[in-house]
Amino acid sequence: MQARPAPGPILFLDSGIGGLSVLAAVRRALPHAPLVYCADSAGFPYGTRTEAEIATRVPALLGRLVERVHPSIIVIACNTASTIALPHVRAALDLPVVGTVPAIKPAAERSKTRVIGVLGTRATVRQPYVDDLSARFAADCTVLRHGSAELVEAAEAKLRGKTPDPAIFRAAIEGLAHQPGGDRIDVIVLACTHFPLVAEELAEAARALLPGRPVSFVDGAEGIARRTAHLLSGLHWPAPAPPGRAIFTGGTESVAPYRPALKAFGIETVESL
Ligand code: DGL
Numbered sequence: 001m002q003a004r005p006a007p008g009p010i011l012f013l014d015s016g017i018g019g020l021s022v023l024a025a026v027r028r029a030l031p032h033a034p035l036v037y038c039a040d041s042a043g044f045p046y047g048t049r050t051e052a053e054i055a056t057r058v059p060a061l062l063g064r065l066v067e068r069v070h071p072s073i074i075v076i077a078c079n080t081a082s083t084i085a086l087p088h089v090r091a092a093l094d095l096p097v098v099g100t101v102p103a104i105k106p107a108a109e110r111s112k113t114r115v116i117g118v119l120g121t122r123a124t125v126r127q128p129y130v131d132d133l134s135a136r137f138a139a140d141c142t143v144l145r146h147g148s149a150e151l152v153e154a155a156e157a158k159l160r161g162k163t164p165d166p167a168i169f170r171a172a173i174e175g176l177a178h179q180p181g182g183d184r185i186d187v188i189v190l191a192c193t194h195f196p197l198v199a200e201e202l203a204e205a206a207r208a209l210l211p212g213r214p215v216s217f218v219d220g221a222e223g224i225a226r227r228t229a230h231l232l233s234g235l236h237w238p239a240p241a242p243p244g245r246a247i248f249t250g251g252t253e254s255v256a257p258y259r260p261a262l263k264a265f266g267i268e269t270v271e272s273l
Helices: 020-029 051-069 079-092 104-110 128-137 150-159 166-177 195-209 221-231 253-264
Strands: 010-014 035-039 073-076 115-120 142-147 187-191 216-218 244-248 267-272
Touching: 010 020, 010 051, 020 035, 020 073, 020 195, 020 221, 035 051, 051 073, 051 079, 051 244, 073 079, 073 221, 079 128, 104 115, 104 128, 104 187, 104 216, 115 166, 128 142, 142 166, 150 166, 150 195, 166 195, 187 195, 195 216, 244 253, 253 267
Parallel strands: 010 035, 010 073, 035 244, 115 142, 115 187, 187 216, 244 267
Antiparallel strands: none
C-alpha cells in the first residue's frame, strides 16, 4: 500500500514580521504542522497604502505563494490585509483562508468601563469592517481608534535587536487616551499583528499615561489558532514538524538582522520570492 503524502503546510502572510505573533499561537495549537511564513517585505508597510493597492496586491501574491508551497490553509496574519482583501482572496483561491480582524468582540466582553481602544494601522482603523465589528459586538461601548505607522516600525526594529524610542509607545497610547472619553479606556485591542510583539512596551506606556486605571490588551492570535486547528482537524502531520521556512518578497540581503528573532520563532530557512 502506498503511503499517503503528508498534507501541505500552513501558509502565513504579513507585510513584515508582525504575523510571527500569530504563527506562535498556531504552532502551540498544532505543534506538528509545517509552517511557511511569508513577509511581503517588498510591499511593506501595508498600513500606509490605499485600499486598492492592498486589494490587488494580496490576492496576487497569495496566488504565487500557493503555487510555490502548496499549503493546506492560508492564514492572513495581518489586520490591514484581512480587513481590506479577505473577500478578494477567498474569491480568487480555492483553499480555506483564515483572516485576522480586530478583536473587538473579546474586548467588549472584558471591558467594565465600556470604553475600548483600537490600536491598528492607519488603513485598518478607517475600515468599514471595524465599524461593523463595533456595531455588532460593542454597540454599548465607546470605541476609540488610533492608527500608527511608527509602532509598526518600532516592532520591526525590536525584532532586528534594536531598542525603539519609548516616546513611540507613549505617542500611540496618547493617540487613544487623549480622545474624548479616552481616560476611561480599560481594554485596548492590538489590531495590528506587529503590536503584540511590543505589548510590554505599550503596557508600560499605558501605566504611565493612565495611572490608577488598569488597562488590559487583547489580540486575535489565540482565536485564529483555534479556528485554524478546527479547520484542519482531519489532517495529521508526521512528528516532529520540520523547521519553519520564511519567504521574503524583497530579497534576502536585508534579512540578516532578523535571523535571531526568526530562529526564536522556529524559522531556520529564508528564501526569496
Ligand atoms: N502587521 C500588519 C497588520 O496587522 C500590517 C503592518 C504594516 O505593514 O503596516 O495590520
